[in-house]
Amino acid sequence: MKVLVWDKEKCIGCRTCEKVCSQTWFKEENRDKSRIKITETENGFESNFCNQCGECILVCPVEALTRNAKGIVRLNDKTCVGCLSCVGFCPSQSMFIAKTEPKPFKCISCGVCVKNCPSGALALQELPEPLEKVFYRRHF
Amino acid sequence: MNIYKNKYNVDQIKENHKIIAEFKYDIKKLSLGYSNKTLHINLGKSKISSKEVSQEMKDKFTGGRGFNLKLLWDAVNENTKWDSPENEIVIAAGPMSGITQYPGTGKSIVCGISPLTQAPVDSNVGGYFGPYLKFSGWDAIELQGISKKDVIVYINGDEGLIQIIEAPKEDVNSHLISEQMCDIFAENEMDMKSIATVSAGQGAENSFFGCLNFSFYDRRRKVARLKQAGRGGLGTLFRHKKVKAVVCKFSSLNFNNNEVDNLEMIKEVGKNYHRELYEEDDKQCDMRHVGTAHLVEIMDDYDLLPTHNYKFGSDSKTPKISSPIWREMFTQGIPDGCWYGCSMQCAKCVDGYVLRTGPYKGDTVSVDGPEYETAAAFGANMGIFDPHFIVEANFYCDTYAIDTISFGTTMAFIMECYENNIINKEITGGYDLSFGNGEEALNMLHLMASGVGFGKTIGLGIRRLKKLFVDKYNADANFLNDIGMECKGMEYSEYMTKESLAMQGGYGLALKGAQHDEAWLIFMDMVNNQIPTFEDKAEALHYFPMFRTWFGLQGLCKLPWNDVEPADNAETEEPAKVPSHVQNYVDIFNSITGRKIDKNEMILQSERVYNFQRVFNLRMGFGTRTSDKIPYRSAGPVTNEEYLSREDRYDKQLQEKWNWNPKGKSVDERKNKLRQFREDAYQQLCDAVYKRRGWDNNGVPTINKMKELKMDLPGVIEVLKKYGQ
Secondary structure (H helix, E strand, C coil): CEEEEECCCCCCCCCHHHHHHHHHHHCCCCHHHCCCEEEEECCEEEEECCCCCCHHHHHCCCCCEEECCCCCEEECCCCCCCCCHHHHHCCCCCCECCCCCCCCECCCCCCHHHHHCCCCCEEEEECCCCCCCCCCCCCC | CCECCCCCCHHHHHHCCEEEEEEECCCCCCECCECCEEEEEECCCCEEEEEECCHHHHHHHCCCHHHHHHHHHHHCCCCCCCCCCCCEEEEECCCCCCCCCCCCCCCEEEEEECCCCCCEEEEEECCCHHHHHHHCCCCEEEEECCCCCCEEEEEECCCCEEEEEECCCCCCCHHHHHHHHHHHHCCCHHHHHHEEEEECCHHHHCCCCECEEEEEEECCCCEEEEEEECCCCHHHHHHHCCEEEEEEECCCCCCCCCCCCCHHHHHHHHHHHHHHHHHHCCCCCCHHHHHHHHHHHHHHHCCCCCECCCCECCCCCHHHHCHHHHHHHCCCCCCCCCCCCCCCCCCCEEEEEECCCCCCCCCEEEEECCCHHHHHHHHHHCCCCCHHHHHHHHHHHHHHCECHHHHHHHHHHHHHHHHCCCCCHHHHCCCCCCCCCHHHHHHHHHHHHHCCHHHHHHCCCHHHHHHHHHHHHCCCHHHHHHHCCEECCEECCCCCCCCCHHHHHHHHCCCCCCCCCCCCCHHHHHHCCCCCCHHHHHHHHHHHHHHHHHHHHHCCCCHHHHCCCCCCHHHCCCHHHCHHHHHHHHHHHHHHHCCCCCHHHHHHHHHHHHHHHHHHHHHCCCCCHHHHCCCHHHCCCCCHHHHHHCHHHHHHHHHHCCCCCCCCCCHHHHHHHHHHHHHHHHHHHHHHHHHHHCECCCCCECHHHHHHCCCCCHHHHHHHHHCCC
16 A cells, blocks of 8 residues: 655655645645644654544444555545544544544655655555454355 | 354244334424424224324423433323323433533433333433434333234334334344344444434343343444433333333434534534543543442442442452453453443443353343442442453343443342341252352343243332241341342442442432432542532432433433542532532533523423322332432441451541440440430431522422422422321
């Protein structure tokens, strides 16, 4: 599966990625609605976006979160009931929620930020899919 | 998916349906958590009608249990018995019920005049029915009258249609009928989540402690799972009315069916709480992996796990039924919330269980639970430390609709009677009902459900059994009153209270009977010694019952309040109250309703309904100091065996607490002296609690108190005057 990766050394903190992301998915430039967040800290820039680990799939009560054929974790907006369990239970807190948006959103490795990153800090990298973590007896 | 040897025939069931009444209504959006209408079904007359919810009703009764009690009060009179046609089953959700963003927000509350206690009873239950009912347009449903034939009440919230349907062919037992309702009323497999069923099995027909099963369709397991409104015999009442199922269909669940005032605030509070659960639960109660069963070993450690009919509080065999066993037996890794968005996920499930006994022997089923109460009642209290017995009996209790708490506590009582030769094999029909005999306990369960033999007798419940044993078998009434663990006619749930006076009050002063949902004060009182004086205990027995009543008014589950706590909770001024979670509830209530209450107004909302319920008890002939009497075993050791098992503790207390020297005294002398002190302490506790609650010395709310609460309704005042107010 193709997962977004970020190179701390190359990032210049211009936040173009945030702008193009929110513009692509919400038709507005709004950092709160970006699926990638770059933050300036004492140790330089830090990034936050989904690594496609799939933990959220296990907490979704309505099976709105699934891994698609390409291995990417997708949220089905029509099925989602906005419970926000996935937001609270994302290990890296990369499932986002924003004001005026009742449902959460996350990076789906679309690559628009990669194409627009002026410093080449972002890339899509082929990684193996994590092992399925559901281990209940599939007797049925 | 459950696998049955003899699968039912859906077509045949449907062919036999006959619609006997129909009612159409306009579907309207909710407004700030309320639908502002209630539904009335008269089963005897096959009539369906609608009632308006007034602003006054909301101001005084808030919703949920408050609405239920108001509607029930209006429906019955002081002579109504549980089996009178005018008695009702009333089910409501509450204004906060059905939001998806915060855990534990899908509860229904059921009320009725109880077959077990003969007084008003309330029981709280998960599953999808309550929220679906509200979103279908109804804040509450009243089921009144007695149908001549078995019926289903079908509420189609998608189309605005209600039907009473003659239903002769459905199975009665809940695991089957809940699935059959999905098969019949859902469009397809994907739509089964839209079907919520209330049902009660054959055990409810043949015992006084029948429960109600509320279903929720588990899309991963493909099973209609069950949660129970367990206490007070409401399932018995349901089957007495010849209702096989009440079904609600609602397929448009979304993030804001409640049409709330401030969704952003609810999102914020919910998001933060989910994170807190993620970070703290594994370190604290581990609810997400073992549910309430995590309590088994904790209770044993503190000598609080009822063992052999509450004689003892721990046992060397407890590890056989404690949480590591359940963790392995429960399926891990899938959401187990009984309402959408409940990330606490305590509704654990044993999957792929092959039944070993009874009518469904050989079928492969998913078994809901066991929860702590069931594991404690079946495992320790009956002395059967076998997890497979617990799972098997749990499955059958659920599908037969028998309250696991009442069944377990009654069986423990029966076993002690058997070991004391009060009953024998001649009376039991040849069964050896000693402690620890799981095979015979299961036999009793199957006989009870079929209404046959001594099994049916056990289904009378402890209060009626005590009378029977005295009248028929010349049993010693005093001994039975001491060891029969019931209060107000309801069997005790599964906590030892001998060393916590406040918790003795928690049970004895609870309005509906011996259930711990009003107050659980053992740690505050016994372990942490935070409430040493009578006044301190009375304050706790005021605040916590009122606070917890609020969950029932709103349609909330208690567990997310304090089964996980913020990391810094211990540093707050009142950690037992979990202040930040109280604030969450205030914020969400305000965000739903658009009101501006604070934590004091919250208690006031509860006090109105709580006092109204006490007056309702009085109206039905109960609810004075006499009703609050507890069996002595809940306060101290009844037998020499019990005294000697904790001899050092009791001797020390006699000396240090009551300045009475036990040296050189016989066991009987010491035991009797301890009893005198402890019974006196309980009465002093009642004095203090009545005073704190604004009641007179007989436990009757004063007219001034009712005026202060603005609950001085004409009917209420009339009742209070009869009690000398």
